[in-house]
Amino acid sequence: MSSLKGLIQIIDKDLSAEAFKFLLRLNPTYVKRVKLLASASHLSSSFKEEYKALRDEMQHSGILVELRILDERDSQDIHDRYLISDNAAYNTPPWNIINKKLGDVVRIENHSSKRAHFDKFWGRATDILKVPTK
Numbered sequence: 112m113s114s115l116k117g118l119i120q121i122i123d124k125d126l127s128a129e130a131f132k133f134l135l136r137l138n139p140t141y142v143k144r145v146k147l148l149a150s151a152s153h154l155s156s157s158f159k160e161e162y163k164a165l166r167d168e169m170q171h172s173g174i175l176v177e178l179r180i181l182d183e184r185d186s187q188d189i190h191d192r193y194l195i196s197d198n199a200a201y202n203t204p205p206w207n208i209i210n211k212k213l214g215d216v217v218r219i220e221n222h223s224s225k226r227a228h229f230d231k232f233w234g235r236a237t238d239i240l241k242v243p244t245k
Contacts, residue, residue, distance in 0.1 A: 116141040117197025120229045124150040124181065124189055125205055128161035135165075139173040142196075147178040148232055149239075150186040156244050163240075179236035189232070193225055200225040 119142055123130065126149035134145060162178050169176045181189070194201045200222030204215040219225060 115194075115196040115199075117143075119145045120148075120195040120226065120233075121145070121193065122148045122189060122195075122229060122232065123192040123203075123205065124186055125152055126150075126178075127153045128158055130205075131161060131165040134169065134176070137169075137174060142174055145169070145174060145176045146229075146233060147176070148181055148229065148236055149178065150181050151242065154180065154239070154242060154244055159239060159244065178239045179233060180239055180242045181232060182235040182237075185232045185235060193219075193229070195222055195225050195229055198222075 115137065119137065126147060137145065166176045166178075192203045192205060194203050194216075200219040202217045202219055
């Protein structure tokens with residue numbers, strides 16, 4: 112995480128609040144913004160509250176964090192998890208277990224195509240705080 116630079120984009124349909132701990136290790140000297148895309152699978156009032164706490168803590172260190180919920184059609188099309196930075200992209204294990212499975216992080220050579228996919232999904236996604244919880 113310390114080598115990541117610039118804008119960080121993460122796609123994980125099953126993103127849980129457990130994954131937020133990992134983001135706290137980002138270096139605010141190099142990272143100023145994080146965009147997260149998730150499906151509604153873990154959406155609850157407590158998840159929203161944990162997201163707000165993460166957002167506030169990260170903002171205090173100078174990193175803007177945004178979380179959007181994927182459009183239903185995009186959620187069905189995504190099967191892998193991705194971490195995209197300005198200088199690289201990675202296919203990752205689930206973020207809630209990434210500390211245990213760092214060996215499963217695989218670098219993707221063409222990170223610009225993953226960024227384009229992310230941007231398309233981001234444009235159709237909805238801010239988590241505007242999505243009603245069940």
